[in-house]
């Protein structure tokens with residue numbers, strides 16, 4: 603896809619990978635609609651991007667609410683007269699598989715999985731109608747292999763990989779020019795380990811749980827050892843312009859995880875989990 607003059611919608615665009623993607627695409631003269639649940643960082647992101655010359659608006663949007671995601675599409679059409687790219691990027695992480703309250707599972711799945719589903723329902727019909735558009739769904743290395751301490755996150759991210767592959771096959775069968783990519787990074791230096799800042803108030807008591815605290819400490823160390831979000835954004839732009847499905851910023855870990863799963867499925871030893879290995883590209 604030629605980027606010049608196109609319009610992109612980025613959920614969770616006020617921080618981390620979403621914000622880095624916004625900066626990258628703004629530099630290619632893409633109009634931007636940033637959606638985020640955090641209004642103050644969203645205002646700051648929009649102001650900073652504007653002072654660098656970007657065409658950008660910010661819309662307060664919670665991706666767990668389908669109407670908010672539809673409103674992002676409508677804002678793009680109203681402000682820029684079109685929508686060509688959607689980054690289903692907003693995400694949160696919390697909880698192990700054992701002992702995590704159901705409400706915490708639901709929160710993670712609502713943001714990380716239903717946020718992506720709402721993005722697909724809001725944008726893909728429009729892209730098909732105009733026979734132009736590209737969807738980037740953010741999964742994770744945690745969508746390619748199970749990791750301890752990450753049950754809800756792995757469940758959501760495996761689902762995002764699965765639905766992205768399914769969308770790829772459906773688009774292929776339809777003969778449409780619409781593209782889809784799935785982004786599966788290892789650790790990236792963002793605020794993902796502080797996801798609880800956006801947790802519904804009634805769930806925050808869970809953070810006092812000793813396992814939750816341990817997970818938060820380990821996650822914070824790994825995230826801070828991760829790669830720069832700008833490096834991820836560069837790979838995302840390349841995937842959109844060359845219509846590449848897999849975006850693997852930590853390619854070595856992604857391939858290794860997949861090979862280990864294959865060995866395990868063939869009767870070999872269970873795959874072992876290398877946390878700090880997932881910080882290196």
Ligand SMILES: NC(=O)c1ccc[n+]([C@@H]2O[C@H](COP(=O)([O-])OP(=O)(O)OC[C@H]3O[C@@H](n4cnc5c(N)ncnc54)[C@H](O)[C@@H]3O)[C@@H](O)[C@H]2O)c1
Nearest residue numbers: 614617618619639664665691692693742789790792793794
């Ligand atoms: N940082 C990593 O190590 C890493 C690795 C793999 C995948 N990811 C994925 O990358 C994506 C971006 O996360 P990040 O690392 O930049 O973290 P981040 O916390 O810096 O950014 C996430 C953004 O999503 C927003 N958000 C949270 N809940 C929302 C909601 N309900 N509605 C709308 N916006 C919401 C946050 O306010 C924030 O601006 C996520 O899907 C995450 O799972 C991150």
